[in-house]
Amino acid sequence: MLYKILVVDDEAPVRDLLGDLFKKEDCLPITCGSGEEALAILNKETFDVVLLDIKLPGMSGLEVLKEIRAKFVNLPVVMITGFGFDEELIGKSKQLGCCGYIGKNMPVAQIIVTFMQFVKEAKERGNSFREGPASNEINYA
Amino acid sequence: MIPELIENAAVLMLYLDCDGNVALCNKKTESMIGVKPGDILGKNWLEVLFKDTSNAMKRDMFKAVLDDALTYKRAKDFECHLLSNHGDLRLICWNITPILDKNNQIQGSVLFGQDVTEIQERENSFKNIDDSLKNIISSINEYALYVVNLDGLITYFGMGCETMFGYNKPEIIFKHVSILHNIDKAALELGLILERVRLFGKHELEIELLTKAGRAIPVRLTINQFLDANNKLTGYIFIAKDITQTKKLEYQVFQAEKLAALGQLSAGMAHEINNPLFVVSGRLEMLRQEKLAPKLKETIDLIDSQVDRIRKLVDRILKFARKSTLALEPIDVNEIIELVLPLVHYNKLSPFKVEIKKSFEKNMPKVMASPDQLQEVFLNIIVNAYQSMPEGGVIKITTSSFQNLYAQVRIADTGSGISADNFKNIFMPFFSTKGQGLGLGLSICHNIIKNHNGSIELESRINQGTTFTIKLPFI
Numbered sequence: 001m002l003y004k005i006l007v008v009d010d011e012a013p014v015r016d017l018l019g020d021l022f023k024k025e026d027c028l029p030i031t032c033g034s035g036e037e038a039l040a041i042l043n044k045e046t047f048d049v050v051l052l053d054i055k056l057p058g059m060s061g062l063e064v065l066k067e068i069r070a071k072f073v074n075l076p077v078v079m080i081t082g083f084g085f086d087e088e089l090i091g092k093s094k095q096l097g098c099c100g101y102i103g104k105n106m107p108v109a110q111i112i113v114t115f116m117q118f119v120k121e122a123k124e125r126g127n128s129f130r131e132g133p134a135s136n137e138i139n140y141a
Numbered sequence: 142m143i144p145e146l147i148e149n150a151a152v153l154m155l156y157l158d159c160d161g162n163v164a165l166c167n168k169k170t171e172s173m174i175g176v177k178p179g180d181i182l183g184k185n186w187l188e189v190l191f192k193d194t195s196n197a198m199k200r201d202m203f204k205a206v207l208d209d210a211l212t213y214k215r216a217k218d219f220e221c222h223l224l225s226n227h228g229d230l231r232l233i234c235w236n237i238t239p240i241l242d243k244n245n246q247i248q249g250s251v252l253f254g255q256d257v258t259e260i261q262e263r264e265n266s267f268k269n270i271d272d273s274l275k276n277i278i279s280s281i282n283e284y285a286l287y288v289v290n291l292d293g294l295i296t297y298f299g300m301g302c303e304t305m306f307g308y309n310k311p312e313i314i315f316k317h318v319s320i321l322h323n324i325d326k327a328a329l330e331l332g333l334i335l336e337r338v339r340l341f342g343k344h345e346l347e348i349e350l351l352t353k354a355g356r357a358i359p360v361r362l363t364i365n366q367f368l369d370a371n372n373k374l375t376g377y378i379f380i381a382k383d384i385t386q387t388k389k390l391e392y393q394v395f396q397a398e399k400l401a402a403l404g405q406l407s408a409g410m411a412h413e414i415n416n417p418l419f420v421v422s423g424r425l426e427m428l429r430q431e432k433l434a435p436k437l438k439e440t441i442d443l444i445d446s447q448v449d450r451i452r453k454l455v456d457r458i459l460k461f462a463r464k465s466t467l468a469l470e471p472i473d474v475n476e477i478i479e480l481v482l483p484l485v486h487y488n489k490l491s492p493f494k495v496e497i498k499k500s501f502e503k504n505m506p507k508v509m510a511s512p513d514q515l516q517e518v519f520l521n522i523i524v525n526a527y528q529s530m531p532e533g534g535v536i537k538i539t540t541s542s543f544q545n546l547y548a549q550v551r552i553a554d555t556g557s558g559i560s561a562d563n564f565k566n567i568f569m570p571f572f573s574t575k576g577q578g579l580g581l582g583l584s585i586c587h588n589i590i591k592n593h594n595g596s597i598e599l600e601s602r603i604n605q606g607t608t609f610t611i612k613l614p615f616i
Contacts, residue, residue: 011416017423024427055412082415083408084459104419105456108426 003048003119007031008038008064009080010056014104018051021112035059039067047075049119052098054081054089062092069097076122078102078115153233153254156240157186159247161207170254175226186252190223203235210237211247220257232258283383288367289318290376293331305383307353318379321350323357338364338377350381359388396568397591400584403570408462411455418455422448461570461585469593471507471616472515474548475540481519485527494533502541506615508548510593515613518586518597522552522609525582529556529607547595547612554608559601567599 005022007029009015015031022029030045032038035056042050050068054061065077078100079093090101100118102111147154148167156165163181171178174189181189187207191200199221210217216238222230233254240248285305288297295318298310306313306321313320319327330348337344344364349357360381367376425445433441482497526536534555543549559567559574566572568587573580590597595613 011420013420014416017420017427020427021423082412082419084411084415084456086459104415105452105459108419108423 001028002026004028004046005030006038006041006047006050008033008035008050008056008061009053010034014053021108025112025116035061035064035067038064039071042068042072042075049122050075050077051102051115052077052079054079054083054093062089062096065093065096065098076100076119078118080104080111153252153256155186155252155254156249157207157252158249159211161186161204163189164249173223173225173231173256190221193224207237207250210239210250214239214241214245214247223254230258231256232261285379285381285383287318287379287381288376289379291374293317293319293335295320296376305352305358305381306350323349323351334362334364335377338366339374342366347384359384393596396587400568400570400587400591404462404588407458407570411459411462414451414455418448418451422452457581458570461581461588469509469511472510472512473507474505474515474550474613475501475503477510477512477515478519478538478540478550481516481523484516484520485523495527495530496535498535498537500537500539505540505542505548508593508613509616510613511589514589514593518589518611519550519552521582521586522611526552526554526556526607529554529558534606542615543612545615547614550609550611550613552609552611553606555606558603558605558607559599560603564599564601568597 002025005027007015007018007022009018009031010033012033015033019029019031030041030047032041035052036058038050038052052061052064056064059067061079061081065079068075068077076099077097079089079098080102081089082104083089084103084105085101093101099122100115102114104111106114150167151169153170153173154165154167155163155170158164162183163186164183166181168178171181174181176189187200187204190203191197203219203221206217206219209215216236219235219237221233221235223233225231234257236253236255238251238253240251242248283301283305285301286297286299287295287302288299290296294315295313296315298308298313302313303309319331322330334344334346342365346362348360348362350360350362351357361384363380363382365378365380366374367378369375422445425441425448429438429441429445478499478501523536523538530536536555537551537553539549539551539553541549541551563572563574568584569580570584571580572584587597590611590613593613595611597609597611599607599609601607
């Protein structure tokens with residue numbers, strides 16, 4: 001298995017597709033439909049990376065990202081959105097500490113390649129070890 | 142009694158002999174000049190008065206007046222300044238009367254001098270007020286005031302009218318006021334207006350009036366009754382305020398709001414389309430990797446190409462909707478235009494000759510902008526200009542500094558122009574007169590320029606051409 005990936009998207013057909021695509025890449029995808037669910041799962045399990053939709057019911061993707069950065073400092077998060085390459089959203093996501101940004105309007109094959117590239121780079125930077133609740137103690141400040 | 146009166150009078154009084162020497166003078170004269178009683182007796186008056194020799198010209202003028210009075214035996218007036226004992230200059234108005242004996246021979250002359258300094262000052266201040274009023278009135282040139290009599294004839298064509306309407310007084314006085322109205326509507330418009338003024342005493346409305354050259358100007362028109370001393374209606378007073386600028390601003394605000402609302406709607410819509418589209422194209426991609434019959438593979442390719450079309454359309458819509466906060470950098474507008482010009486030729490353009498004339502102001506300050514976005518704007522407008530000239534023409538690109546605040550770029554073509562109906566919609570998304578393309582180009586340009594805190598305007602005349610004016614603030 002290459003990576004264990006948490007896929008967060010409120011639309012079932014979208015997260016199922018992403019799940020199927022990642023399985024083909026020899027990854028282990030776990031999918032869920034909201035930010036609250038995602039945080040609950042992260043508290044129990046460790047992941048290599050989170051693929052996080054920006055527009056979510058309840059907590060927005062950006063709020064979830066903020067929460068993840070606070071609790072799981074080194075867990076790489078890639079943002080994905082149907083708004084395409086919106087400079088404002090990219091800027092905010094970067095500011096909050098995502099390691100990549102993907103528009104759903106990109107061709108599918110390119111989405112997967114780009115995503116894998118983001119994860120690989122994050123690992124090379126050295127902040128991609130398996131994350132879990134224990135990392136709560138790591139404090140950047 | 143008389144000597145006493147003379148002695149205590151508030152005016153200056155002197156008696157000069159034939160040679161112009163002081164024979165008598167009252168107290169007021171002595172105190173004003175600041176000499177002891179009797180000090181100036183026997184002295185030449187002009188030398189006393191003009192002890193400051195720098196004022197020789199005035200002294201010679203006084204002498205001439207004095208000589209004239211004596212020679213021709215008539216009274217004369219003269220004004221001159223006198224340096225008082227308090228050190229201030231007083232303006233004195235002199236009356237010179239020759240004194241004759243029984244044989245009509247000159248004995249001397251009597252001078253009355255009245256201090257008119259205060260009166261003069263008051264007059265001057267009135268004159269200043271008058272001047273400044275005239276300045277104020279003549280600088281309010283967006284107002285025009287004219288009066289129409291009960292027969293509808295213009296009887297007064299006042300301040301501001303000539304500037305606003307382009308007629309001069311002689312050619313419009315006693316012409317019917319409908320000359321200033323659109324001929325098709327004049328009767329109805331004026332009928333309604335004057336009826337209301339008769340009934341309510343006053344009427345206000347927004348209307349378009351015509352200049353001599355036939356140009357329509359939007360005005361706010363206020364019409365009042367013109368009453369005579371007996372409160373009888375004798376005509377109507379029209380005051381027209383030019384509201385071209387207000388209208389223009391209102392339109393820009395309206396347009397920007399409309400586009401912002403549309404942008405929001407499109408962004409939401411595009412997002413909703415992108416999600417299912419992503420699923421469709423993703424599933425297609427996965428299907429394609431299966432072993433498929435050739436016929437089925439062909440069908441999948443066809444579906445994929447159509448999905449791709451939708452994706453490109455949605456991308457374009459998102460581009461229009463985007464409120465960009467791109468990294469801005471200092472940019473020389475001239476350089477950006479130079480970069481764009483070679484790109485123009487990659488677009489399928491008219492085979493006829495289009496000449497590009499450049500007139501760039503050198504060493505303009507830079508603007509903060511996204512180079513990619515500015516290139517897109519200029520490319521879009523220049524390509525449009527080409528397309529409006531299928532039989533060839535000239536595109537004139539001018540850059541200049543506007544009021545030292547903005548870089549101004551004007552792109553003028555000699556093409557087909559835009560009709561009044563289309564003009565209103567020119568920045569609307571999905572509006573196109575070309576029958577090709579999506580009609581998003583200019584709406585994207587509009588949004589890009591607005592995001593750069595700039596402005597984009599256009600003027601157009603059918604079959605004469607269109608001019609785009611873009612202003613971007615200097616750093």
